[in-house]
Amino acid sequence: MKPFAPLAALAALAALPLLGVPDYHLRLIAEVLIYGVAVMSLDLLIGFGGLVSLGHAAFFGVGAYAAALFATHVSAEILLVVPVAVLSAMAAALVMGALVVRSANLFLLILTLLLSQMVWEVVFRWRAVTGGADGFRGIPELALTLPGGHLALGGPVALYALAALLAVAATVLARSFIEAPAGRALIGTREQPLRMTALGYSVPRIRLTAFVVSAAIAGAAGALYPFVNQYVGPQVAHWTTSASLFIMLVLGGVATLYGGYVGAAIYLGFQTYISSYTERWQLVIGLLFVATVLFVPGGLGRSLKSLAASFRPQGSGAAVAGAEKRRVP
Amino acid sequence: MEYVVIQSINALVFAVILLMSGLGLTVVMSLMNFINLAHGSLVLLGSYVAVFWLAIGAPWYLAFPAAFLSGAVAGAVLDRFPFRLFYARTHLMQVLLTFGLSVVFADLMRWGFGAGVATPRLPDVLRGVVFILDTPFPVYRLFVLGAGALLALGLWYLFDRTIWGAVVRACVVDRGAVESLGINTQHVFTLVLALACGLGALSGALGSGIMAAYPGLDEEVLILAFIVVVVGGLGSFSGLALSSLVLGFAMTFSKMIDPEFSNLMSLGAAAAILIVRPNGLVAPVTRQV
Numbered sequence: 001m002k003p004f005a006p007l008a009a010l011a012a013l014a015a016l017p018l019l020g021v022p023d024y025h026l027r028l029i030a031e032v033l034i035y036g037v038a039v040m041s042l043d044l045l046i047g048f049g050g051l052v053s054l055g056h057a058a059f060f061g062v063g064a065y066a067a068a069l070f071a072t073h074v075s076a077e078i079l080l081v082v083p084v085a086v087l088s089a090m091a092a093a094l095v096m097g098a099l100v101v102r103s104a105n106l107f108l109l110i111l112t113l114l115l116s117q118m119v120w121e122v123v124f125r126w127r128a129v130t131g132g133a134d135g136f137r138g139i140p141e142l143a144l145t146l147p148g149g150h151l152a153l154g155g156p157v158a159l160y161a162l163a164a165l166l167a168v169a170a171t172v173l174a175r176s177f178i179e180a181p182a183g184r185a186l187i188g189t190r191e192q193p194l195r196m197t198a199l200g201y202s203v204p205r206i207r208l209t210a211f212v213v214s215a216a217i218a219g220a221a222g223a224l225y226p227f228v229n230q231y232v233g234p235q236v237a238h239w240t241t242s243a244s245l246f247i248m249l250v251l252g253g254v255a256t257l258y259g260g261y262v263g264a265a266i267y268l269g270f271q272t273y274i275s276s277y278t279e280r281w282q283l284v285i286g287l288l289f290v291a292t293v294l295f296v297p298g299g300l301g302r303s304l305k306s307l308a309a310s311f312r313p314q315g316s317g318a319a320v321a322g323a324e325k326r327r328v329p
Numbered sequence: 330m331e332y333v334v335i336q337s338i339n340a341l342v343f344a345v346i347l348l349m350s351g352l353g354l355t356v357v358m359s360l361m362n363f364i365n366l367a368h369g370s371l372v373l374l375g376s377y378v379a380v381f382w383l384a385i386g387a388p389w390y391l392a393f394p395a396a397f398l399s400g401a402v403a404g405a406v407l408d409r410f411p412f413r414l415f416y417a418r419t420h421l422m423q424v425l426l427t428f429g430l431s432v433v434f435a436d437l438m439r440w441g442f443g444a445g446v447a448t449p450r451l452p453d454v455l456r457g458v459v460f461i462l463d464t465p466f467p468v469y470r471l472f473v474l475g476a477g478a479l480l481a482l483g484l485w486y487l488f489d490r491t492i493w494g495a496v497v498r499a500c501v502v503d504r505g506a507v508e509s510l511g512i513n514t515q516h517v518f519t520l521v522l523a524l525a526c527g528l529g530a531l532s533g534a535l536g537s538g539i540m541a542a543y544p545g546l547d548e549e550v551l552i553l554a555f556i557v558v559v560v561g562g563l564g565s566f567s568g569l570a571l572s573s574l575v576l577g578f579a580m581t582f583s584k585m586i587d588p589e590f591s592n593l594m595s596l597g598a599a600a601a602i603l604i605v606r607p608n609g610l611v612a613p614v615t616r617q618v
Contacts, residue, residue: 052421052424099600099604100604102604102607103603103607104607105420106364106420106559106563107559107563107603107607107608107609109424109559110555110556110559110560110603111600111603111604113552113556114556114596114599114600114603115600117592117596118593118596118597118600121590121592121593121596122593125589125590125593239552240548243428246428247428247429247432250425280436280440282432282435282436283432283433283436283437283440285432286429286430286432286433286435286436287433289425289428289429289432290411290426290429290430290433292429293422293425293426293429294411294414294426297422
């Protein structure tokens with residue numbers, strides 16, 4: 001990718017609060033960024049690893065609950081809250097990943113679904129700790145302790161800035177994972193698992209690594225979620241959330257990373273704006289999804305990108321789009 | 330002792346419901362190599378058709394054929410567009426397409442049939458109880474048990490023992506060879522899909538007397554059916570029957586042990602089976618190249 005696009009995205013992220021965007025929209029954009037990060041981490045598994053998981057909400061949910069509980073009972077210091085959430089999600093991924101790496105295709109799909117629903121059951125039933133079906137309210141504001149004093153991070157602008165920071169860090173991390181030997185090996189296991197084994201790679205170990213890295217990113221996204229929403233309920237760990245992440249991924253474009261943000265923006269935008277006009281927003285999302293699968297199987301993010309590339313001279317952008325097309329599963 | 334017997338019969342009834350909802354899925358999966366996540370929608374459609382049929386006072390025994398027909402017609406239409414475009418594509422694309430359709434259908438049905446719970450008005454014949462070991466047991470459950478077992482047997486006979494079943498199975502192995510015998514395989518696939526969708530709707534109609542019909546049931550049924558089919562090993566009748574029995578008993582008896590954590594236990598049981606046997610209970614023999 002040319003350095004132009006990421007720089008433009010960074011500039012736009014930084015400029016938004018300065019342009020006087022209303023708080024309500026800042027909150028929505030923060031939510032888009034958080035979901036986008038979660039979808040991007042799912043893309044590592046589905047797009048680059050070929051591991052179609054329907055249990056990603058478990059990692060997101062574990063991160064969200066770990067952050068909310070830690071902030072309420074121990075400390076709302078952001079430099080502690082986020083690592084706690086990330087480590088919890090990674091621990092969940094170690095267990096879940098170790099159990100599922102031997103499975104493939106539909107078996108993997110159902111096994112991840114089963115295991116993540118078990119996480120949901122625990123969250124839903126363990127009322128004393130998680131609040132059960134009612135969820136968890138009264139989460140304190142995040143704070144940052146500086147040498148000079150105490151910085152509260154509860155306002156919409158601060159939360160937006162945190163989400164933007166998270167998105168940038170997560171994207172850099174995910175991209176460098178894909179570029180690193182471990183990520184290349186992951187793509188190899190997606191394309192030719194048997195040949196990778198013959199070359200001496202341990203396919204289960206590579207897949208487990210992918211699960212842990214992906215869960216770390218999803219857990220970080222989950223960590224911010226309760227603070228932006230000021231509420232966390234068992235729904236975040238339910239399989240329907242996994243399904244929504246999946247829908248966002250396909251809408252945005254599988255195996256692109258940036259597609260996660262496009263998909264999250266489309267999905268949440270539709271949910272927010274269309275639901276104020278009609279109750280039938282799920283119908284609209286469903287039809288959009290079916291139309292995407294039928295007519296733009298590469299995802300809307302990818303077609304936006306090739307549209308932008310077609311305006312650029314020399315056709316270097318088209319070459320990039322062509323190279324990425326091979327990754328469409 | 331009586332309690333265990335009664336619960337065992339309940340577990341059998343539940344296993345039959347699982348079996349029936351899994352049948353349609355497994356038929357398209359094993360015979361057409363197609364994954365239909367819109368199956369849950371057809372089950373719910375069948376439930377609604379049965380509920381409304383019984384509500385208008387038409388002969389009750391026709392409610393089930395009516396549900397079957399509605400599902401079969403829906404299946405035949407879906408086969409034309411868009412399923413036919415996806416028969417030769419990857420599982421992932423099929424999953425995406427049919428999952429999207431299930432979201433659309435769920436909202437359409439919420440729109441058309443309302444968001445409330447619709448319970449069928451069962452005929453008097455099916456309403457009472459019988460006494461098993463001096464414990465009252467609903468007749469309707471026994472009716473479902475018998476109907477489901479008959480259905481599964483009939484289907485097995487159709488696919489395994491008749492020439493028609495042989496044609497369908499041959500289509501899976503080598504479509505070209507079947508075409509060269511002068512058989513239109515596209516019609517065969519349409520028929521199989523219509524049959525599978527009809528079966529889904531029929532199972533929904535039979536289940537409606539126990540579970541009623543409400544928005545969201547489609548998802549619940551789909552997930553359960555999918556778990557049963559996958560745990561059974563994807564697309565073998567014996568595997569499906571075995572996994573329905575195992576999960577039916579696991580779910581019923583885990584409720585007996587501890588209602589609070591019954592779901593956790595039965596999910597754990599299903600997960601454990603898939604962890605120990607990553608290809609399901611009865612794995613079809615395949616050669617990996």
